[in-house]
Amino acid sequence: MALCMRLQSVLLAVVSALLLLLLGPGCGLLPAVCGLAAWAWLRLRAPGAAGRRRVCVLVLGDVGRSPRMLNHSLSLARNGFWVTLLGYPGAKPHQDVLNNDKINIVYITEIMTGMKFGSKIFQYVVKIFVQTLQICYTLLKIDAPSYMFLQNPPGLPAIAVTWAVCLLRGSKFIIDWHNYGYTIMSLTHGDRHPVVQIAKWYEHFFGKLSDSNLCVTEAMKEDLRENWNIKSEFVPSDFERTAFTELNISTGNVTPIEGRPALLLSSTSWTEDEDFSILLKALEEYEGFITSGITLPSLVCAITGKGPLQDFYNRLINKMNFKYVRICTLWLEAEDYPVLLGSGDLGVCLHKSTSGLDLPMKVVDMFGCCLPVCAIDFQCLHELVKHEENGLIFKSSHDLAGQLKLLFTDFKNEKSTLGIFKRNLKESKMVQWDENWDGTVLPLLAASN
The missing domain is CATH 3.40.50.2000 (Glycogen Phosphorylase B;)
Structure with a gap:
C-alpha cells in the first residue's frame, strides 16, 4: 500500500510538471491546482462499498x-x-x-x-x-x-x-x-x-x-x-463435459467406401503459429493409403475458425485433387461448436506454442466433448495430452498420416485404439472449472479486500 501511494504521488508530480512546462512559469499554482483537482476526481470515483x-x-x-x-x-x-x-x-x-x-x-x-x-x-x-x-x-x-x-x-x-x-x-x-x-x-x-x-x-x-x-x-x-x-x-482451463446432439456434415463429393466417412475435426485462428500444410500433407498421404489398397474409411475433415491466413490455405485446398478425402472450412457460433465436436471421431491440433508454455484451448474443448486428439508436440503439451492414453502426439506430417491410419482402422469398434481413447476420456476425472476457480481465484479476491 505504501508503494502504491508513493507511485501515485510520482504520477501526480509528473502531471503537475507537464502542466507547468505547457503553461509557463507565470501561471502560478494553476498546474498544482489542476493536478490536485484531477486527483480528487479520480479518488472520488474510486470503488466505495x-x-x-x-x-x-x-x-x-x-x-x-x-x-x-x-x-x-x-x-x-x-x-x-x-x-x-x-x-x-x-x-x-x-x-x-x-x-x-x-x-x-x-x-x-x-x-x-x-x-x-x-x-x-x-x-x-x-x-x-x-x-x-x-x-x-x-x-x-x-x-x-x-x-x-x-x-x-x-x-x-x-x-x-x-x-x-x-x-x-x-x-x-x-x-x-x-x-x-x-x-x-x-x-x-x-x-x-x-x-x-x-x-x-x-x-x-x-x-x-x-x-x-x-x-x-x-x-x-x-x-x-x-x-x-x-x-x-x-x-486450469475448462474441461467440463459438454452435452451434444449429432450434427450432420455434408460429405460433398467424397467417394464413399463401405459405411459412413470418418469425421476429422480441427479449429484454428488461421495464424502463423499453426502450420496447416502439415495436415494437408498428412491427408494426401492418407488418400494414398486408400488408393494403394489399404482398407480405410473415406474421410471428411472439417476446419472451423476465422483468421488472416484462411484465404491462403483455402487456395491450397482448392487445388488439391482428392477422391476419398473432403476438406471443408466453416464458422460456427459458440453454441454450435460443441455440437460439432461431439459428433466427430478425432480432433487434430496444430497449435505450436510460441513460448512453449501455454496450452491450446481447442484441445480443452475437444476433451470436454470426449473427442480424442492428435496434437503436434511442444514443451508442455504433456500437461494436457497424454500420449497413447487420450490421444497421440506427432512431430511431422508423416507421423500424423500414420496416426490417422492407425486410429481410423476399424474406427467404429469400441475396442479399437480410438475407442479406447474415447473410453479413457469418459472415465477420466475432468478438471472442474468452478471448483478450481473457487479454490484458487476467489481467495485472492478475498485476501485483497
Whole structure:
C-alpha cells in the first residue's frame, strides 16, 4: 500500500510538471491546482462499498473468442460480483454470458486496422497510441471497479495502461497469463528484432507491477517464478463435459467406401503459429493409403475458425485433387461448436506454442466433448495430452498420416485404439472449472479486500 501511494504521488508530480512546462512559469499554482483537482476526481470515483463487488474484465481481442475470460466473468457473476466485460466485437459470446444480468459487455471499437500509409513500424506506433487512448478513456469512463482482470497477450499497451488506471482509481490489478506477447511477435520479426526486444522488456517490467497473477499451465507458473520473479496461481482451463446432439456434415463429393466417412475435426485462428500444410500433407498421404489398397474409411475433415491466413490455405485446398478425402472450412457460433465436436471421431491440433508454455484451448474443448486428439508436440503439451492414453502426439506430417491410419482402422469398434481413447476420456476425472476457480481465484479476491 505504501508503494502504491508513493507511485501515485510520482504520477501526480509528473502531471503537475507537464502542466507547468505547457503553461509557463507565470501561471502560478494553476498546474498544482489542476493536478490536485484531477486527483480528487479520480479518488472520488474510486470503488466505495458498492464498488467492492464490481470487477472489470479486459481482453484486447475478440470477446466472443476469449473463452477463458468469459469463464472468469461467469465465475465472478456466480459469486455475486458485477462484471464489466471489455473487448472487441466479433464472434457472438456464449448465451450464458449474454443472459447473465450481472455481466455487462462494453465493446471497444477496433480501428486503425486498414491504415495503408507509412512504414509498418509507423503504423504499429500509431496503433499503440490509439489503443492507449481507447483503453484509458474506456477504463476511466466505467464505474470504478475493485479489481481489473486483464488477459495477456495481447499486453501492449494494455498492461501499462491498465496498471496506471488501477493506480489512479484504487483498483487491484490481476493479469491472466495465456502466453508471452513478445514470443508471438517474434514469429513475424525474429527474436532479435528491436521491436521484439522492446516488447520483451515491456512485458517483463510492467508484468511485475500487477497485484496478482494467474496462468494456464504449471510450466508457465514455474517460468514466471524463475525468470520473471512473478508469483502466479495455476488455473486450469475448462474441461467440463459438454452435452451434444449429432450434427450432420455434408460429405460433398467424397467417394464413399463401405459405411459412413470418418469425421476429422480441427479449429484454428488461421495464424502463423499453426502450420496447416502439415495436415494437408498428412491427408494426401492418407488418400494414398486408400488408393494403394489399404482398407480405410473415406474421410471428411472439417476446419472451423476465422483468421488472416484462411484465404491462403483455402487456395491450397482448392487445388488439391482428392477422391476419398473432403476438406471443408466453416464458422460456427459458440453454441454450435460443441455440437460439432461431439459428433466427430478425432480432433487434430496444430497449435505450436510460441513460448512453449501455454496450452491450446481447442484441445480443452475437444476433451470436454470426449473427442480424442492428435496434437503436434511442444514443451508442455504433456500437461494436457497424454500420449497413447487420450490421444497421440506427432512431430511431422508423416507421423500424423500414420496416426490417422492407425486410429481410423476399424474406427467404429469400441475396442479399437480410438475407442479406447474415447473410453479413457469418459472415465477420466475432468478438471472442474468452478471448483478450481473457487479454490484458487476467489481467495485472492478475498485476501485483497
